Amino acid sequence: MRASLIQIAVDPDESVEDRRVRAASLVVAQRGADLVVLPELWPVGAFAYTAFEAEAEPLEGPTHEVMAKAAAEAGVWLHGGSFVERADDGTLYNTSLVFSPEGERSAFYRKIHRFGFDQGEAVMMGAGEELVTVALPDTTLGLATCYDLRFPEQFRGLVDAGAETLIVAAGWPERRRSHWTLLAQARAVENQAYVLAVGTAGTHADVQQAGHSMVVDPWGEVLAQAGADEEILTVELDADKVRATREQFPALKGRRLGLAPPL
Numbered sequence: 001m002r003a004s005l006i007q008i009a010v011d012p013d014e015s016v017e018d019r020r021v022r023a024a025s026l027v028v029a030q031r032g033a034d035l036v037v038l039p040e041l042w043p044v045g046a047f048a049y050t051a052f053e054a055e056a057e058p059l060e061g062p063t064h065e066v067m068a069k070a071a072a073e074a075g076v077w078l079h080g081g082s083f084v085e086r087a088d089d090g091t092l093y094n095t096s097l098v099f100s101p102e103g104e105r106s107a108f109y110r111k112i113h114r115f116g117f118d119q120g121e122a123v124m125m126g127a128g129e130e131l132v133t134v135a136l137p138d139t140t141l142g143l144a145t146c147y148d149l150r151f152p153e154q155f156r157g158l159v160d161a162g163a164e165t166l167i168v169a170a171g172w173p174e175r176r177r178s179h180w181t182l183l184a185q186a187r188a189v190e191n192q193a194y195v196l197a198v199g200t201a202g203t204h205a206d207v208q209q210a211g212h213s214m215v216v217d218p219w220g221e222v223l224a225q226a227g228a229d230e231e232i233l234t235v236e237l238d239a240d241k242v243r244a245t246r247e248q249f250p251a252l253k254g255r256r257l258g259l260a261p262p263l
């Protein structure tokens, strides 16, 4: 299974509309891949809080339309990254979209852990409440977005729901790049799953992005890693490797749930 991770640059000198067109053409250029993944909030920028309201779209808005078409034109499974969704009740969400090679939406995922503590996304957006997996012919995807990477229980929940390939769409800042690489590897090792972690490049809202998108295999080996600039990583994944790793080193079966709390 061939996967392409598109580490697109988000820079303020490119309009959201132009970036949508460019992202779609980058997806179409991946024809021949099985799965293509874009990062978090690439239309507007993960830290462009002041633009969230103005750029919010309905679930089936312009980003949905452009990504659906690109998936069909490329004939690939597409994780179209995330965008600012305005739900029917007015709440904003950081929402990811997955499309089939026919351009049908297979799933959407609203980011569960909002970043920013008492500002930004954490106060401007609603929190997703549902774990989301997507069954592909060769593997099952488990979806996560950026800050979610810090919460291992979300990934365990995805694994319990059958996930074998964990997608982390991110807009991770450069200043915490060491956490990004460490946690992406940790999530792969502890869950014995592929991790496809795709971030953005460039600088927006004065926040330099880390880039360094990564593909980590179920043994924790980094199969590919991008640099800081816009780049596309293309990697061959072997879906059987997840099954084989879990069989040969069955640590997931050693979990002890429901332990008594300390007295």
Ligand SMILES: O=C(O)CCC(=O)C(=O)O
Binding pocket: 046, 114, 115, 145, 146, 147, 148, 150, 171, 172, 173, 176, 179
């Ligand atoms: O957890 C981090 O250090 C970065 C998280 C983040 O930037 C986000 O979720 O948008």
